[in-house]
Amino acid sequence: MADALVHLQAAFKLNPDDLSTGIAVSQLLVSNGKAAEAERVLAQLVERAPDQRAINYNYAQVLTRLGRGDESKQYLERAVQLDPTFGPAILGLIDIYQKENEWRKAAEILNPLIEEDPINIELKRQQAFFYLRADLPEEARKRFKDIVAADPRDARSQFYLAESLNDLQQFAEAAVIYKKLLNDTPDDPDILASYALNQIGQKNWDEAQRVLNSLLALPEAADNLTTLARTQLALIDLNKGNYEAAIATAKPVFIFRDKPNVQAINIALDALKKQKKYAEGVALLQPLVDKFGNDPFLNARYVELLARSGASAKAQQASTVGAKFGSRNAIAIAEAWIATGDSAKAIEIIKSALQEKDKADDLDLQFELGSAYERSGDRPAAEKAFLSILEKHPEHGATLNYLGYMWAEGGVNLDRAQEMLTRAVTQDPRNGAYIDSLGWVYFRKGDLENAEKLLNDATHLLPRDATVHEHLGDVYAKRGDDARALKLYRVALTLEPEPKDEEKLRLKIAEIERKAQTSAR
DSSP states (O other): OHHHHHHHHHHHHHOTTOHHHHHHHHHHHHHTTOHHHHHHHHHHHHHHOTTOHHHHHHHHHHHHHTTOHHHHHHHHHHHHHHOTTOHHHHHHHHHHHHHTTOHHHHHHTTHHHHHHSTTOHHHHHHHHHHHHHTTOHHHHHHHHHHHHHHOTTOHHHHHHHHHHHHHTTOHHHHHHHHHHHHHHOTTOHHHHHHHHHHHHHTTOHHHHHHHHHHHHTOTTOOHHHHHHHHHHHHHHHHHHTOHHHHHHHHGGGSEETTEEOHHHHHHHHHHHHHTTOHHHHHHHHHHHHHHSTTOHHHHHHHHHHHHHTTOHHHHHHHHHHHHTTOHHHHHHHHHHHHHTTOHHHHHHHHHHHHTSTTOTTOHHHHHHHHHHHHHHTOHHHHHHHHHHHHHHOTTOHHHHHHHHHHHHHHTOSHHHHHHHHHHHHHHOTTOHHHHHHHHHHHHHTTOHHHHHHHHHHHHHHOTTOHHHHHHHHHHHHHTTOHHHHHHHHHHHHTTOOOHHHHHHHHHHHHHHHHHHHHHHO
């Protein structure tokens, strides 16, 4: 091999366009533990022949061997682009996508392999799981349903089907699957945890509590599941009004694996807020803020509780310090001020952050500024901020949606709002919020047929959203179908609407009931 390498290197030096010789040289160098030399050879080959599948793949492999895996991604992607069914490159990319939480890419890269081998259940199961992790539960549900239909004994796919149904808030259908699985394996910690979340989604507090306690009694339950169980038990106490119990249950799991357990902390703080014990909330947060000083969630809640407790100067100081930790902190703190009713301070925080070095073009900060203006009631300033974003980023979906909905609410610029929201929906056709906004524009324009169609779609995508149900109710009310409107308004009331929206819903319900009583006389 050593002699062969000498002759091949000499041949490659004489004719560096001979790709097969170059590949042979690189393979021998790798076999001899000389990956760095192999990388130099392959770098030449990639430059000379960027459209060669094998060269791109081999270069990616050598880069990974050298600890430069982050550089290998582009070459694996090029190899797959050249041959969408090139299995080794696809598997390498899937590993990278999983590490980077690029679950949708991991799912979609499998499409050509599945088309080539449509009876490969394992590939389909893997893709469905990736869609579930990508927060695309409808895509996952369709695939897991097909897998379970093909093999009804596949318990793991049944479990993931139930998970996707849970994510879609189709709780009753998911519960049937969980119960069947628990009949077969009553002590499976994963199934117990998911079934408990299913019951919480349906507000079956007692059943959820029973299941979570069963989970905690299992000696083999993993620490992440026991932490989840204790956190959800605290949530149940909060919803039952057992505030002190909620705080006591949540406290031991405030930190998990040296990171803040956001839900547990939120539960305890909400329990204190409901009792207006704001100073106690500050005291509870203080050690956590000291330990995790740059955490945006903790900084935001700390500022909010300080402001609510009357410690305005300290809240302002914490706000200024916290916002220095970057855009995410500045946005979270701005939201905290809005939660306390002080939009002016929120605007001040975001404006100050935009003046920081290299932050003037920060898209998230600019969007937050527009949002803060709108919620403060300054619609002209909000409109100016959003239009400024769209000048540079004309396809920014969140801005298209926010400004389009804002115009629809105000009954102005409806044609332009429709065009903008159509673009947003085209970009993200499964986004229930965008579809709701577009439906609302049609309602404002008097096109009840298109409004009904879109808002029906939105209620399926966002089954727990009070505003979407109210909008669809308004369509039926406009059509004179009071029975269906009343049903939707009542559903919306159960979905925890904002206080101002709750009052509005009650007035609409009262008006329909009054009309019904008048007609009955």
